[in-house]
Amino acid sequence: MGTRHKGASREVKALDAYIKLMRAAESVSARLAPHLAKAGLTVSQFGALEALYHLGPLCQRDLGKKILKSGGNITMVVDNLEKRGLVERVRAESDRRYVTVNLTKTGRKLIGELFPRHAGAIREEMCVLSDAELEKLGSLCKRVGLKAKA
Amino acid sequence: MGTRHKGASREVKALDAYIKLMRAAESVSARLAPHLAKAGLTVSQFGALEALYHLGPLCQRDLGKKILKSGGNITMVVDNLEKRGLVERVRAESDRRYVTVNLTKTGRKLIGELFPRHAGAIREEMCVLSDAELEKLGSLCKRVGLKAKA
DNA sequence: CGGAGATGGTTTAATATTGAACTATCTTAA
């Protein structure tokens, strides 16, 4: 068997794994999103609140890094959260370029109640895998995801 | 150790795997998208062309199922592909509710050239994993993704 | 000091995305 065939087979395996990875992520997201929608939150809005909840106040740039979104997008997501009174913007005194995003009392209450429920829903989604399989999946995904830095 | 602690540990594992799954999918997508953008295509547009290329003409509903998008979205994606002359809509004679989407000669040429290059890029993205690991990742993802039907 | 360049955020234009309301068409059953 020549390298040409070997290369083709390798490519099929890579494509197949890639497609299944994407489908899994999309399927799980799609099944989880309605859960958040009931609380009137989009996935990004939830992600932002969750980051602020677990990491404390962040500037928009750091928030963007955490939820893997562009600067322009963060402006809009924070805009919408601010309109609903869930977060507030505070211009940093030391360096006036930075805007720190803080959870309001209302926002903290919402995410504090929602997060445990959402975590439960995620556990339900992943329940088809055993503990060992979850770890295996996590470690494989981590390597694929981090490939960028290589 | 009581069930409470066991349950919590299980939840942490599930959350951790979930986050890594999402990150991996987003990271790979983000690294792949610029590749398509060079050809002036978005991920959805590429997905639609690729489905038509490998499966033949499809009605919009089937196209939506293939690329996991809503009906309203398909209308727009096909609109934009049609504007660029890559696909054409044909109203079905037998049942006039259906619109069949066909690749044009231009569209077929584009996806025919682009697909192999894109597949190569995907292989590069997945190259951190061995063949066996790719299969393992694929099978775990498949089970998580298909959980919906359960 | 003062300009050059870097950095954080906003705005804008284009496309994506969904759910819901709506139109057109088909099917079914009374």
Add this chain to the structure above:
DNA sequence: TTAAGATAGTTCAATATTAAACCATCTCCG
């Protein structure tokens, strides 16, 4: 045959998303 219900597609409103242009601010020299 015809009215009711199902189905395919479109439209609309809202938000997401990005890249690029842009403004404000800061830092670092010279």
